[in-house]
Amino acid sequence: MTDHRSGFACFVGRPNTGKSTLTNALVGAKVAITSDRPQTTRHTIRGIVSRPDAQLVLVDTPGFHRPRTLLGERLNDLVRGTLAEVDVVGLCVPADEKIGPGDRYIAGELAKAKKKHTSVFAIVTKTDAADKQRVAEQLLAVSALGEQVGIDFAEIVPVSAVRGEQVELLADLLMKTLPPGPALYPDGELTDSPEERMVAELIREAALEGVRDELPHSLAVVVEEMVPREGRPEDSPLLDVRADVYVERDSQKGIVIGKGGARLREVGSTARRQIEALLGTPIYLDLHVRVAKDWQRDPKQLRKLGF
Numbered sequence: 083m084t085d086h087r088s089g090f091a092c093f094v095g096r097p098n099t100g101k102s103t104l105t106n107a108l109v110g111a112k113v114a115i116t117s118d119r120p121q122t123t124r125h126t127i128r129g130i131v132s133r134p135d136a137q138l139v140l141v142d143t144p145g146f147h148r149p150r151t152l153l154g155e156r157l158n159d160l161v162r163g164t165l166a167e168v169d170v171v172g173l174c175v176p177a178d179e180k181i182g183p184g185d186r187y188i189a190g191e192l193a194k195a196k197k198k199h200t201s202v203f204a205i206v207t208k209t210d211a212a213d214k215q216r217v218a219e220q221l222l223a224v225s226a227l228g229e230q231v232g233i234d235f236a237e238i239v240p241v242s243a244v245r246g247e248q249v250e251l252l253a254d255l256l257m258k259t260l261p262p263g264p265a266l267y268p269d270g271e272l273t274d275s276p277e278e279r280m281v282a283e284l285i286r287e288a289a290l291e292g293v294r295d296e297l298p299h300s301l302a303v304v305v306e307e308m309v310p311r312e313g314r315p316e317d318s319p320l321l322d323v324r325a326d327v328y329v330e331r332d333s334q335k336g337i338v339i340g341k342g343g344a345r346l347r348e349v350g351s352t353a354r355r356q357i358e359a360l361l362g363t364p365i366y367l368d369l370h371v372r373v374a375k376d377w378q379r380d381p382k383q384l385r386k387l388g389f
């Protein structure tokens with residue numbers, strides 16, 4: 083485990099440069115494109131690439147690929163925030179289109195916003211849509227763009243996401259840049275499913291009911307597992323849902339759990355009814371309250387929780 087690496091990456095680039103397609107290709111067939119997920123992470127998770135030795139979490143950079151909406155300070159801050167938190171950024175430029183003002187704008191913003199320790203990759207996408215000569219020219223043009231804006235690309239990688247060419251190589255290279263660290267998400271979980279997010283949100287709502295003033299917004303819920311109970315008859319399935327409710331301090335733990343666990347039982351049964359209504363199947367809800375103290379020192383773990 084000592085060699086394990088983990089971290090966050092995001093792809094930036096003009097619209098239509100193939101960022102989503104590349105994300106899907108990296109994550110594999112099982113990816114579910116997630117919608118906004120304000121509850122447990124500040125940024126939408128697009129997918130998770132897990133390997134025995136590394137885990138790469140791909141996140142969205144809000145607004146970055148939409149320069150028109152970048153006027154507001156706040157959004158700019160958000161973009162800078164994201165770029166400051168990820169370990170590696172991939173600037174996507176398609177092979178089949180000349181580099182234009184849009185690419186230069188984004189590269190320029192990226193040069194300003196990135197942190198010193200952030201690796202920046204240039205990714206020349208859609209190489210199947212251009213001939214070899216054109217791809218070679220584009221690699222040079224991208225390299226020149228980097229020099230223009232003052233970004234020293236860690237790698238310049240040509241890929242075709244639709245053909246799956248160089249996608250593995252890109253994953254290898256991205257993972258190599260990540261800092262040492264444990265997996266941030268449970269093994270085998272490629273991406274949070276929309277169901278898990280909704281379930282987490284329902285539990286969080288139930289946990290905040292009546293104590294909203296006492297507890298900070300930072301109460302977070304992570305669904306660790308949702309698995310069908312084995313050995314149940316087909317016409318009477320049961321879904322085991324295991325979730326952790328995170329608070330920041332011991333005193334808050336007491337508030338959530340209540341006297342003799344009374345409040346937590348109430349939270350559990352309220353949430354269970356709502357989850358059953360949502361999923362249309364009986365569930366067994368196993369709730370644990372944890373203090374996120376240790377997590378506070380680890381920005382990545384905090385990000386996972388949305389603190």
Ligand SMILES: Nc1nc2c(ncn2[C@@H]2O[C@H](COP(=O)(O)OP(=O)(O)OP(=O)(O)O)[C@@H](O)[C@H]2O)c(=O)[nH]1
Pocket residue numbers: 095096097098099100101102103104147207208209210211241242243244245
């Ligand atoms: N030929 C080819 N087309 C691709 C490739 N990757 C993406 N495309 C096409 O390019 C278009 C845009 O791809 P997306 O992945 O949606 O691009 P995006 O950058 O996520 O777009 P936005 O969400 O608008 O920012 C789609 O029509 C894709 O099918 C590729 O490797 N080769």
